[in-house]
């Protein structure tokens with residue numbers, strides 16, 4: 001994936017509660033130094049800030065202003081709700097009851113992000129950085145999270161990108177968690193078996209683990225990688 005322009009981006013942000021469940025985050029985890037990779041317009045960082053914790057989010061989206069991101073959200077959100085309606089059988093409609101409710105939850109999360117964005121950018125909490133090179137010092141963080149980017153975009157992102165990206169996450173943090181294991185078609189990522197082998201060959205521990213979150217049907221596992 002090259003440098004993104006605002007017209008490539010479909011900003012779509014998840015809530016704090018979704019992050020907590022997707023990554024099985026315990027209260028102890030929330031005390032750790034966390035970096036969010038590909039956090040986009042998710043509300044996790046903003047909510048953590050309100051709780052007095054500092055998270056650093058990295059995403060090429062942060063090259064854009066709040067007004068540019070807001071305009072892009074307003075343009076794309078109705079399309080993403082329509083797409084979910086068309087592919088409704090690929091999702092589990094329990095905690096989120098309908099595509100319309102999904103739209104409301106995502107938009108509320110993105111509003112929370114946008115309200116925090118300018119201050120967070122000035123404070124170095126939203127940084128324009130792109131995997132597979134994060135550019136932070138070794139061990140600058142304890143835990144690196146990546147939601148709905150690696151593995152999900154397996155058609156667009158190569159195997160090497162995945163391997164280098166996860167190894168980079170484990171360089172800047174002792175542990176990395178990636179959710180989901182599914183690609184855009186709802187199939188387990190074709191990169192996953194080779195990725196597990198490559199990570200273990202690089203001396204890392206890597207396991208798929210069940211989590212208490214399923215929205216994409218069958219997407220209830222995260223990849224945990226640690227040194």
Ligand SMILES: C[S@@+](CC[C@H](N)C(=O)[O-])C[C@H]1O[C@@H](n2cnc3c(N)ncnc32)[C@H](O)[C@@H]1O
Nearest residue numbers: 012013014038039040042061130131147148149
């Ligand atoms: C589907 S969104 C996920 C947002 C958020 N993590 C969530 O789950 O709500 C995917 C994000 O990946 C970001 N992205 C694209 N290329 C990237 C790269 N090379 N490194 C990090 N993030 C990237 C996009 O800008 C977008 O914000």
